[in-house]
Amino acid sequence: MKYVDRGDPVTFDFSNPNFIFDSAWHSLDLSGIVPPAGANQLVHISLTLVTSATAYWYIRETGNVNNINRLSLQPISAGNWELSGWVMMDAVRKIDYYLAWTGITVARLSIRGWMEPVC
Numbered sequence: 001m002k003y004v005d006r007g008d009p010v011t012f013d014f015s016n017p018n019f020i021f022d023s024a025w026h027s028l029d030l031s032g033i034v035p036p037a038g039a040n041q042l043v044h045i046s047l048t049l050v051t052s053a054t055a056y057w058y059i060r061e062t063g064n065v066n067n068i069n070r071l072s073l074q075p076i077s078a079g080n081w082e083l084s085g086w087v088m089m090d091a092v093r094k095i096d097y098y099l100a101w102t103g104i105t106v107a108r109l110s111i112r113g114w115m116e117p118v119c
């Protein structure tokens with residue numbers, strides 16, 4: 001496997017209008033960003049969350065149904081929060097996200113890079 005650094009993007013890949021804030025799981029399509037080098041690649045993401053109250057943001061591989069294996073951003077109080085981590089994409093380059101709507105004023109996600117097979 002090799003790491004593909006995305007470089008220096010000018011803006012965030014996804015922000016408030018791209019997300020549904022309803023405390024339920026939804027899919028997020030990364031196929032316009034991550035090339036189809038191989039199915040089930042790891043993607044390196046950065047999350048930014050600005051809240052006026054306690055909030056929750058979870059990221060997991062599409063198709064997972066349990067809440068154990070997930071990337072989690074859980075502010076315990078109001079403020080600005082950032083997190084960088086890895087999540088597995090499914091074969092069509094989607095991930096799932098969950099945003100609790102209470103108190104969230106800004107939600108942003110950036111793709112920093114990904115792992116792909118070396119041939």
